[in-house]
Structure formats: C-alpha cells, structure tokens
Amino acid sequence: MNVIICIDEDQGMLFHNRRQSKDIKVIEDIAGLTKELWVSPFSEKLFIDENVKTNLAIQARDNAISHAGEGSYCFVENEKLMPYQDKIEQLIVYKWNRRYPSDFKLDLNLNEWKLIETIDFAGNSHEIITRETYIQ
Secondary structure: OEEEEEEOOOOEEEEOOEEOOOOHHHHHHHHHHOOEEEEOHHHHHHHOOOOOOOOOEEEEOOOHHHHOOOOOEEEOOOOOOHHHHHHOOEEEEEEEOOOOOOOEEOOOOHHHOEEEEEEEEOOOOOOOEEEEEEEO
16 A cells, blocks of 8 residues: 655654644645545545545545555554554655654654655645655
8 A cells, every 4th residue: 555644854743633734735746646545534624625626535434544455545644554564565755844743753764665756845834845755
C-alpha cells in the first residue's frame, strides 16, 4: 500500500487529537496521485470539504490502514505505522516547514527508507510544502 502522511519538522502529526495543519493544495495534490483513498473517519472531512474539489472515492473506516490493500492509497493522521511497515510500498510525506506542538509523532525512522522524489510547492496555508516519496 501507499501511505500518505503530513508531518512538521519535528515529525509531529497531531496535538491533543487535533491535526496540526490542513491545506487545500495538499488535498488537491493527493487527488492527483490516486482516484481512491482509504481514510479514517477522523480524516474523512478533509476530503469531503465543500471548498475542496476532488474526484476522490473515499473509503472511510476505523483503522483504515488495516483495510487498505496492495497498491491502494491510505491517508494516515492518527495511527501508528510501525505495525504496517512491511506492507508499505511507498511512503508519501508532506512536510510543513515549521515546528508545531505535537504529542503524536511519526513512529517510523525515515532514515531507514530510500528517498526517491522531492517536490516543493506553494500551499494555501504554508508558503512551502515539501512532498517526499520514500520506498523501503
């Protein structure tokens, strides 16, 4: 599966069960990667917002990462990735160029992955967002 995450410079993902940031340009970029996306109910509202126009078929389930199969895309904000590390074909990481308070962090060491692509683009909420793609 292809896992998509958003992190800050400190690898933070959430703070008190609130996402650190959302950005319409990130959602649109994700929609350019796939037509179907597995998400948790927590994340679903990001992709069905009336201000965001995508043609994504959203599959919302608790523990969505456990339902996503080979080749599928799964957006993860509030689940640990380590138990699924062997099933991850690609890890697509959107990085904010800031540090935010966080109490839920990425539990994978990106240094153990091979970086195959880096793209910077202007976001809606951040001047620069970096999308990095990793494989094992």
